[in-house]
Amino acid sequence: MSVTLNHTGITVGDLDRSIALFSDLFEFELVSRAPRDPDLISRVIGVPGARVEIAYMRNASGGTVELLAYSGPDERQAFAPRACDLGSLHxxxxxxxxxxxxxxxxxxxxxxxxxxxxxxxxxxxxxxxxxxxxxxxxxxxxxxx
Missing domain, CATH: 3.10.180.10 (2,3-Dihydroxybiphenyl 1,2-Dioxygenase, domain 1)
Known part of the structure; x- marks a missing residue:
């Protein structure tokens, strides 16, 4: 089986601001932007009440980021570990x-x-x-x- 990286997904709070960041700083272009079916998203991520709008962006080298802006459930949390903390990504x-x-x-x-x-x-x-x-x-x- 051949394995290749498809995308990197990032949960963001402000989709417009994140699109602007990736466009301006890293020359990504918006490929698509749309909400997803809440039932489907809830089932795939295992979180009841999930609501999300997703933007896909791609740059000239073929790198793809998926920016996910959740509006539900209400009890979402912020996650800002230090670079040395387990689970930290960059x-x-x-x-x-x-x-x-x-x-x-x-x-x-x-x-x-x-x-x-x-x-x-x-x-x-x-x-x-x-x-x-x-x-x-x-x-x-x-x-x-």
């Missing part, structure tokens, strides 16, 4: 780091630490920075050496 993007950092604040992204140069491994010599948006999403910016 997305890494190859960018011009200075240009991306210049745009980051208009999207509510805040640095989690410093911009550093990697000293070993497959990204040796690259500059990287970790950023977090107000909803807790962690993004890694990577600029090749």
């Amino acid at each position: 997305l890494g993007f190859n960018v011009d780091i200075d240009a991306a950092l210049a745009k980051a604040s208009k999207h509510g992204l805040e640095p989690m630490g410093e911009v550093i140069v990697i000293d070993a491994g497959p990204n040796q010599g690259a500059r990287i920075a970790y950023l977090r948006n107000p909803e807790g999403l962690v993004l890694e910016l990577i600029q090749a050496p």
Whole structure:
């Protein structure tokens, strides 16, 4: 069996703001945006009363993100672990780091630490920075050496 990555799904609070972030900062294009059947979503995720609108976005390299904005059930929780906490995830993007950092604040992204140069491994010599948006999403910016 051949296995390939289909998409990365991210639960967001503000779908419009998240679409703008991925469009402006990472050059993703909106492929589709629509609500889903609440009964079907509730059954697939195992949460009664789930209501969601989903936007699919794709960039030129073929990367696809699925942005999910739930409006139900009412008792949803925020999840913003530190990068070292179990269950923490991040997305890494190859960018011009200075240009991306210049745009980051208009999207509510805040640095989690410093911009550093990697000293070993497959990204040796690259500059990287970790950023977090107000909803807790962690993004890694990577600029090749």
